[in-house]
Amino acid sequence: MTLPIRPDLQGLKPYGAPQLDVRARLNVNENPYAPPNAVVDAIAQSVRKAAQGLNRYPDRDFAGLRQDLAAYIAQESHVDFVEPRNIWAANGSNEVMLHLHQAFGGPGRTVLSFAPTYSMYPEYARDTFTEYVTVPRREDFTLDVDAAVAAIRDKHPVMVIVASPNNPTGTALSLDEVRALVRAADEVPGGCVVVVDEAYAEFRRWGTPSAASLVPQHQNLAVSRTMSKAFAFAGARLGYLIAHETFIDVLKVVRLPYHLSAVTQATARAALAHHRALQAQVDEIRAERDDTVDWLRAQGYTVADTDANFALFGPFEDRERVFQGLLERGVLIRVTGPEGWLRVSIGTPQEMALFRSALLEVTS
Numbered sequence: 001m002t003l004p005i006r007p008d009l010q011g012l013k014p015y016g017a018p019q020l021d022v023r024a025r026l027n028v029n030e031n032p033y034a035p036p037n038a039v040v041d042a043i044a045q046s047v048r049k050a051a052q053g054l055n056r057y058p059d060r061d062f063a064g065l066r067q068d069l070a071a072y073i074a075q076e077s078h079v080d081f082v083e084p085r086n087i088w089a090a091n092g093s094n095e096v097m098l099h100l101h102q103a104f105g106g107p108g109r110t111v112l113s114f115a116p117t118y119s120m121y122p123e124y125a126r127d128t129f130t131e132y133v134t135v136p137r138r139e140d141f142t143l144d145v146d147a148a149v150a151a152i153r154d155k156h157p158v159m160v161i162v163a164s165p166n167n168p169t170g171t172a173l174s175l176d177e178v179r180a181l182v183r184a185a186d187e188v189p190g191g192c193v194v195v196v197d198e199a200y201a202e203f204r205r206w207g208t209p210s211a212a213s214l215v216p217q218h219q220n221l222a223v224s225r226t227m228s229k230a231f232a233f234a235g236a237r238l239g240y241l242i243a244h245e246t247f248i249d250v251l252k253v254v255r256l257p258y259h260l261s262a263v264t265q266a267t268a269r270a271a272l273a274h275h276r277a278l279q280a281q282v283d284e285i286r287a288e289r290d291d292t293v294d295w296l297r298a299q300g301y302t303v304a305d306t307d308a309n310f311a312l313f314g315p316f317e318d319r320e321r322v323f324q325g326l327l328e329r330g331v332l333i334r335v336t337g338p339e340g341w342l343r344v345s346i347g348t349p350q351e352m353a354l355f356r357s358a359l360l361e362v363t364s
Contacts, residue, residue, distance in 0.1 A: 008126065015119070015120060015123060017334060018332065020327075020332055022327070022330045022331065022332045023330035023331070023351070023354060024330060024331045024332065024347055024351035024352075024354045024355055025332050025347075026331065026332060026333050026334075026344050026345040026346075026347050026351060026355060027332045027333050027334040027343075027345060028234075028334070028345065029167070029200070029229060029308070029309055029310050029345045030228075030229070030232075030234050030345065031229060031230065031231070031232035031233075031234070031281070031285070031309070032285075032345075032346075032347040032348045032351060033232055033280075033281045033348070034232065035232055035233075035271075035277075035278055036274075036277050036278075036280075038274070038277065039270070039271065039274045039277050039278060042270045042273065042274055043266075043267050043270040043271065045270075046266040046267065046269065046270035047263055047266050047267060047270075049266065050262045050263055050265070050266035051263070053262065054262060054263075056262075057257075057258045058258055058260060058261055058262035058265060059262075059265065060257070060258055061252075062089060062260050062265050063084060064265070064269060065089060065260070065265045065268055065269055065272075066084035066085075066087040066088075066089065067084045068268075068269050068272040068273070069084075069087045069089060069240050069272065070082045070083055070084050070086065070087050071272075072272055072275060073087075073212060073225070073242055076202065076210075077201075077209075077210035077212045077213065078213070079210070079212045079213050079215075079242075081215070081216045082212070082242060085245040085248065086215070086242055086243060086244065086245060086248065087240055087241070087242060087248070088240060088241040088243070088248045088251050089238060089239065089240040089241070089260060089268075090239055090240075090255070090259060090260065091237045091238070091239070091259065091260065091264065092226065092228065092237040092238065092239045093197070093199055093224050093225065093226040093228070093239030093240075094120060094239065095239065095259070096224050096239045096240065096241050097120070097121075097124050097161075097195075097197075097224065098124055098127070098128075099251045099254050099255060100124075100159065100193075100195060100222075100241075100251070101124045101125060101127070101128040101130055101159075102128055102254035103250045103251055103253065103254050104158045104159045104193055104250075105124075105125060105128040105129075105130030105158065105159065106128060106129060106130055107129045107130075109130050109131065109157075109158045110130070110131040110132075110133055110155050110156065110157040110158065111124075111125050111130050111131070111132050111133070111157055111158065111159045111160075111161060112133050112134070112135065112151055112152060112155055112157040112159070112160045112161070113132070113133075113134050113135075113160070113161045113162065114134060114135050114136075114137050114143055114144075114148065114162055114166075115134040115135070115136055115137065116137065116141070116166075116168060116169065116337050116338055117134070117161075117162075117163055117166055117167065117168075117169075118163055118166075118167045118168075118197065119336065121161055133151070133155055133157065135147050135148055135151045137166075137169075137171070140304070140305070141166065141169040141171045141304045141305075141312075142171055143162065143171070143173060143177055145177055145180050145181075148160075148180070148181060148184070149180060149181070149183075149184040152181070152184040152185060152187075152188060152192065153184060153187065153188075156188050156189060156190070156192070157188065157192055158188075158190070158191070158192055158193070159192065159193050159194075159195060160181055160185055160192060160193070160194045160195070161195045161197060162178075162181065162194070162195070162196055162197065163196075163197040163198075163199070164178075164196050164197070164198055164201075164211065164307075165198075165200045165201070165203070165204060165306065165307040165308040166308075167199065167200070167308065167310075168310070168312050168334070168336045168337040168341075168343045169304040169306070169312050169337065170200075170304055170305065170306025170307055170308040170310060170311065170312060171304060171305060171306070171307070172204055172205075172208050172307040173196070173211070174209075175209050175211065175213070175214060178194070178196060178211045178214055178221075179214065181194050182194050182214070182218050182220065182221050185220055186220070191220065192220065193220045193221070193222060193247070194218075194220060194221050194222070195221075195222045195223075195224060196211040196221070196222070196223045196224070197224045198210060198211065198212075198223055198224060198225050199224065199225065199226045199228070199229060199239075200229055200230075200307070200308035200309060200310075201225060201230075202229065202230030202279065202282055203229070203230060203282065203285060203286060203289070203307060203308050203309045204307040204308075205286070205307050208307050210223065211223050212242050215242055215243060215244065219244045219246060219247065220247070221243070222241050222242065222243035222247055223241065223242045223243070224239065224240075224241050225239065225240050225241070225242070226238070226239040226240075227239070227240075227268060227271065227272075229309060230278075230279050230282050230309075231271055231275065231278045231279065232278050232279075232281075233268075233271055233278065236264065236267050236268060236271065237264065238264060238267075238268045238271075285309050285346050286309075288346050288347075288348075288349060288352055289306060289308075289309060289310075289311060289346045291352075292311055292344070292346060292352055292355075292356075293306065293311050295356060296311065296313045299359075299360075301313045301314060302314060302315065309345060309346045310343050310344060310345045310346060311343065311344055311346070312336075312337050312341055312342070312343045313341065313342060313343075313344070314337075314338075314340045314341035314342055315338075315339075315340030315341055316340050316341075316342065317340070319335055319339075319340055319341065319342050320335065321362075322342060322359075322362055322363065323335050323342060325358070325361070325362030326355070326358050326359065326362055329354075329358035329361065329362070330354065330358070331351075331354055331355050331358045331359075333345070333355070
């Protein structure tokens, strides 16, 4: 029997990275530190309470969770304007991005981004029949602002997506660069929104600002965040967005009914109440990242400047051979980015020591 699959999906493989049981799993940018027992207990208690009402649908607009997220982002990014009405949330920032494409994309519409970047962006566009266009980054992976502005003026996208820190390079944006994109978007006939994807923002180096501080001045600017990374909360699936209320109202139109379960809301709220404990190792991860970058450069590799919890390094004549050699030694990293480059997530000091020794063996 032949299934009537969409022609544009025929032969495609689903997105996903290997999930292997190895000594150092450093391929998907997870926080390597498990939640403390006290936080686990608090989450369990919160979920138990929520379970008592699972015969009822959850709060469709998740008011309590939005209140908690607003309080967190106001504190973390030093933004005092954020209120619950400025917050949207979904099952991971992936679903937030899908909502954005459902609301603003579609046939005959264009989304613009900057390559190399997150490999799911073209898939959101594909799934919503939206044209996906990229502008190359500079050789050092920073944003070519002049080229970006020119592309916005030429392509008239309905949405510009830029990751900061960028995945897989770790490159962060300045506020002036964000302002330049928004100014160009303001000139697009029919309107254009700018989405800054800050999934790794909590790992940014001191002095690197969040684009959330610009949201009050720009109704077409949104900042996407996630609890998967710095919160050590990847298994819970909670992403969110900061934007003007009118922007948030558009996303409500395309969301599925009751898209955030009562258990998800309870879990996320318990985690937010203990965010300091969950993020206790962020400084350690930053320090380990900087040490890893210094070590890789000392070995002669080119490493992109990174404000995230990973490092892109290379180039290699045969990166697949290096990847496989590391895997044989119990270290799983990621083949991603431009040809010849590899990305390593930052793990515990023990995992990073294993990575360094394995890399020396493979490349000696």
